[in-house]
Amino acid sequence: MKILLIQHLYFLNGIGGTEKICSILANILSANGYEVEIATNENVVGKPVFTLDKSIRVTNIYDVNLEQKEEIPLYNYKGRNPFLWIKYKIEKKYAKWYNRRLIKRMEGEDKLFQYNLRNRAIAWKSYIDLVKPNLIITMSIGSLLEITYGNTLTTPILDSVNGRPDYDYSNILGGRKSYxxxxxxxxxxxxxxxxxxxxxxxxxxxxxxxxxxxxxTNPIDEVSDTDLVRHSNEKSRFKIIHIGRLDTACKQQHIAIDIFSNLAEKYPTWDLEFWGIGNDFERLKLQIIELGLSKRIFLRGFTDDPIAKMKDADIFIFPSKYEGFGLALAEAMSVGLPSIGFATCSGVNELIKHGENGFLANDREGMELHLEQLINNPLLREQMGIKGKIFIKDFNLDKMTRGWLELVNAVINKYDNV
Structure with a gap:
């Protein structure tokens, strides 16, 4: 029996949570006797980042000849060369003119979007008809739309949601047009x-x-008790850590920097460390420089072993505005780190139990207050870390495996009985 997993974008070279869960799910299904293929549609050269069983096939259906009527991206030149400024100014004016003409010719932005989407959907239909899977699992509602728009598929479809469901289809986070x-x-x-x-x-x-x-739920690897953070150990310096994509709109690392800057002078043996890459690296770097804290706050870049970095820390700070699950937060709990997040943040407010395994702050002032509580109290850090470790044990691979096999079997059996 063949199962086709579809993540239409970002699977190749992707290091995010969706790519990781897609790979884990593919390995689960393969280990349980299913023939598994992962398909994407990306104009990139690359390969999966996370380990896949050698029996799993990965296919990129991208075709350079597939017609897509694309708008020209607008670029704002930020340099000081006057000749380049003129060059890019002219190019931007042309792009705006071209885009207006294209949208008018297509009878609206929505019609342009649907035209391109329909062409991609036709390509997906041809591929699915060729593969003939018994079940399709899409890794987002965006992927579901890509394969079903204007198509009639006879294969049952499941969707894996790696966030809060309404983040996938509504405009609650902004940026989506009504169509x-x-x-x-x-x-x-x-x-x-x-x-x-x-x-x-x-x-x-x-x-x-x-x-x-x-x-x-997502699986978190269990850390042995001997590898947990020991908050009672004597040390000369202490570390507050954050791991995640550098994205101030979502992850809000700038808030953690502001909060730490208010406490830095009072607690000279504490540092703040960020692991991750993203578009807001330069913004955060500038913020740190302007605060004069380059020797206390560090942007470390990418790590392929976040657990090892967390084991060397004392507190995990996670000031996200929204999350689906909060994988890094769950991993921090698994090593015995007490954590701080915002009470209004989805996912985070499911994992952190306020006053037990961490703190949920109502605002920046509350987050600063709770951070100071943890800085001053190693016993509290130890107690919360142990409770976090116990809580996160329920998020394991065996439970994920049982859940997915039950869902797959339920849908396939229901479909076969129709």
Whole structure:
């Protein structure tokens, strides 16, 4: 029996949570006797980052000849060369003119979007008809829309949700046009089943979803008790750590920097360390320089071993505005780090139990207060770290495996009996 996993973008070379879960899920299905293929549609050269069983096939269906009517991206020159400034100014004016003409010719931005989407969907239909899978699992509602728009598929489809469901189809986070929201929402009617991360996320599914819904959490590798952070150990310097994509709109690392800057002078033996890469590296670097804290706050870059970095820390700070799950947060708990996040942040407020395994702050002032509590109290850090370690044991690979096999079997059996 063949199962096709589809992540239409960012799987090749991708280091994010969706790519990791896609790879883990593929390995689970392969280990349980299914023939597994992962498909993407990306104009890149690359390969999967996370380990896959050698029996799993990865296919990129990208075709340079597929017609896509693309707008020209607008670029703002930020340098000081006057000749380049004139060059890019002219190019930007041309791009604006070209884009207006294209949108007018296509009878609107929505029609342009749908034209390109339909052509990609036709390519997906041809590929799916060739592969003939018994089940399709999409790794986002965006991937679901890509394969179903204007198509009639006879294969049952499941969707894996690696965030809060409404983040995938609504405009709650901003940036989506109304026609995109309508298309993404309507695609839920094509689903036979869906996986969500927390039971509370059921209420964020649209009314047109009528399939199987199962709560299946992400797996966190268990850390042995001998490898936990020892908060009672004597040391000369202490570390507050954050791991995640450098993205101030979502991860809000700038807030952690501001908070630490208020405490740095009072606690000279403490440092703040960031691991991760992202578009906001330069912004955060400038913020650190302007605060005069380059010797206390560090942007370390990418790490392929976040657990090792966490074991060397004392507190995990996670000031995200929104999350689906908070994989780095869960991993921090697994090594015995007490954690701080915002009470309003989805995912984070599911993992942190306020006053037990960490603190949920209502605002910046509250986060600073709780951080200072942990700085001053190694016993509290130890107690919260132990409780976090115990709590996160329930998020394991065996549980994920059982959940997915049950969901897959339920949908396939239901489909076979129709």
């Amino acid at each position: 995109m929201v309508d298309l993404l929402t309507s695609s839920f009617s094509k689903l036979d089943g869906i996986q969500i991360l927390f039971d509370s996320y059921r209420k964020f599914l649209p009314d047109n979803f009528a399939g199987e819904c199962r709560v299946i």
